[in-house]
Amino acid sequence: MxxxxxxxxxxxxxPRNELTLLEALEQEKVDVEYQCREGFCGSCQINLxxxxxxxxxxxxxxxxxxKILACCCQxxxxxxxxxxxxxxxxxxxx
Amino acid sequence: MFxxxxxxxxxxxxxxxxxFEKLIEKQLSFFWRPEEVDLSTDRRDFAALPDxxxxxxxxxxxxxxxxxxxxxxxxxxxxLPIVSLPELETWIETWAFSETIHSRSYTHIIRNIVTxxxxxxxxxxxxxxxxxxxxxxxxxxxxxIEGVSLYHQLGEGKHIINGEEVNISITDLKRKLYLTIVxxxxxxxxxxxxxxxxxxxxxxxxxxxxNAKIIKLIARDEAxxxxxxxxxxxxxxxxxxxxxxxxxxxxxxxxxxQIFIDAAEQEKDWADYLFRxxxxxxxxxxxxxxxxxxxxxQRMSAVGFEPAFTIKQNPLPWMNSWLxxxxxxxxxxxxxxxxxxxxxxxSEVQSEDFSNFSL
Numbered sequence: 486m487x488x489x490x491x492x493x494x495x496x497x498x499x500p501r502n503e504l505t506l507l508e509a510l511e512q513e514k515v516d517v518e519y520q521c522r523e524g525f526c527g528s529c530q531i532n533l534x535x536x537x538x539x540x541x542x543x544x545x546x547x548x549x550x551x552k553i554l555a556c557c558c559q560x561x562x563x564x565x566x567x568x569x570x571x572x573x574x575x576x577x578x579x
Numbered sequence: 580m581f582x583x584x585x586x587x588x589x590x591x592x593x594x595x596x597x598x599f600e601k602l603i604e605k606q607l608s609f610f611w612r613p614e615e616v617d618l619s620t621d622r623r624d625f626a627a628l629p630d631x632x633x634x635x636x637x638x639x640x641x642x643x644x645x646x647x648x649x650x651x652x653x654x655x656x657x658x659l660p661i662v663s664l665p666e667l668e669t670w671i672e673t674w675a676f677s678e679t680i681h682s683r684s685y686t687h688i689i690r691n692i693v694t695x696x697x698x699x700x701x702x703x704x705x706x707x708x709x710x711x712x713x714x715x716x717x718x719x720x721x722x723x724i725e726g727v728s729l730y731h732q733l734g735e736g737k738h739i740i741n742g743e744e745v746n747i748s749i750t751d752l753k754r755k756l757y758l759t760i761v762x763x764x765x766x767x768x769x770x771x772x773x774x775x776x777x778x779x780x781x782x783x784x785x786x787x788x789x790n791a792k793i794i795k796l797i798a799r800d801e802a803x804x805x806x807x808x809x810x811x812x813x814x815x816x817x818x819x820x821x822x823x824x825x826x827x828x829x830x831x832x833x834x835x836x837q838i839f840i841d842a843a844e845q846e847k848d849w850a851d852y853l854f855r856x857x858x859x860x861x862x863x864x865x866x867x868x869x870x871x872x873x874x875x876x877q878r879m880s881a882v883g884f885e886p887a888f889t890i891k892q893n894p895l896p897w898m899n900s901w902l903x904x905x906x907x908x909x910x911x912x913x914x915x916x917x918x919x920x921x922x923x924x925x926s927e928v929q930s931e932d933f934s935n936f937s938l
Binding site for chain 1: 803809877883891893896
């Protein structure tokens with residue numbers, strides 16, 4: 486089932502089912518920090534305002550309360566998230 | 580985790596914090612050797628670099644050599660005598676071991692690009708810009724190591740040592756321990772990243788790429804170590820492990836925060852030293868300074884501190900793709916998948932996997 490992801494001070498979109506949250510955000514050209522992309526560095530933390538996620542792999546990084554690791558989670562239902570530093574769109578790089 | 584009953588049999592059947600086991604397994608799956616990376620083109624590249632860029636490159640290597648000398652040794656010396664969980668003990672050993680690989684890879688790089696490696700290594704302990712910062716890195720370790728060794732010898736209480744009165748208390752040692760872990764977190768979270776940025780800036784212009792490949796592997800390890808110290812800090816601040824530690828974490832909050840800020844300032848000074856003879860293409864003192872502030876903010880909020888700087892946006896967006904260890908473009912014959920585990924095939928079969936079959 487499709488879920489709606491709402492970015493605070495940004496926009497809403499419906500991601501493809503098989504993508505992790507990080508991949509989905511990247512597809513929407515949202516600028517998100519990342520490093521390892523497998524849940525151990527903790528760079529891709531974003532704030533979870535509302536909703537629930539499931540983790541595709543067990544994250545090793547420490548995740549403070551109210552945060553989620555975008556690189557290894559998928560939405561379980563509709564989500565409201567906030568990107569630290571604000572929702573900024575990527576400029577196209579060649 | 581620390582200052583409890585000493586570790587006895589290395590058994591991992593009952594674990595208080597399974598996260599350390601996960602860290603160990605991850606670190607083991609990362610195993611690599613510097614000799615795997617071919618540096619023959621780096622030698623040519625290095626010879627073609629202008630003098631001020633050679634200065635940047637070599638100074639960074641020297642500084643990293645020093646950092647990893649500290650990190651390859653000190654966690655074992657300082658933390659093993661006081662650790663009280665076998666899984667944490669093994670994590671510390673695994674962690675320190677991987678730092679020794681880093682040290683060996685610096686020698687590998689330096690041996691490959693210059694004819695007289697000894698001159699470079701000798702300079703590490705005489706170079707003022709390096710030794711100035713070395714003091715701040717080792718200060719907390721030294722205090723902890725000294726305190727713990729006196730504690731083991733003499734126990735708690737007042738003692739006269741060489742005519743000086745020394746008061747040894749567990750609470751005081753725990754304070755020293757907390758500050759040490761914070762400073763280690765800073766070392767691996769901020770200090771390393773200045774050198775990483777320079778190495779990747781060289782590689783962005785397709786020069787010194789072998790070096791960048793090694794640095795990528797090192798950066799991946801450091802990201803994991805960083806996670807390790809963040810977990811330790813959070814467990815301490817949480818207080819479930821040791822209620823006294825939570826009190827200490829609250830008391831020392833300002834001092835701990837200051838360690839982050841001081842480190843950021845020192846790293847900015849280091850950027851001054853690096854670029855004293857001129858900037859390199861794609862990186863200068865100001866951008867590197869902004870990057871230090873940016874990364875410091877990130878690391879501070881990761882351990883629950885209020886960020887200290889105003890910067891919000893990453894001034895070096897290309898760093899992310901370099902720090903991500905799995906997307907290097909390499910020639911097919913050179914591809915080494917950087918993390919692979921033996922026996923990674925998914926052998927679990929569920930009954931619904933057969934749902935498409937019919938007899």
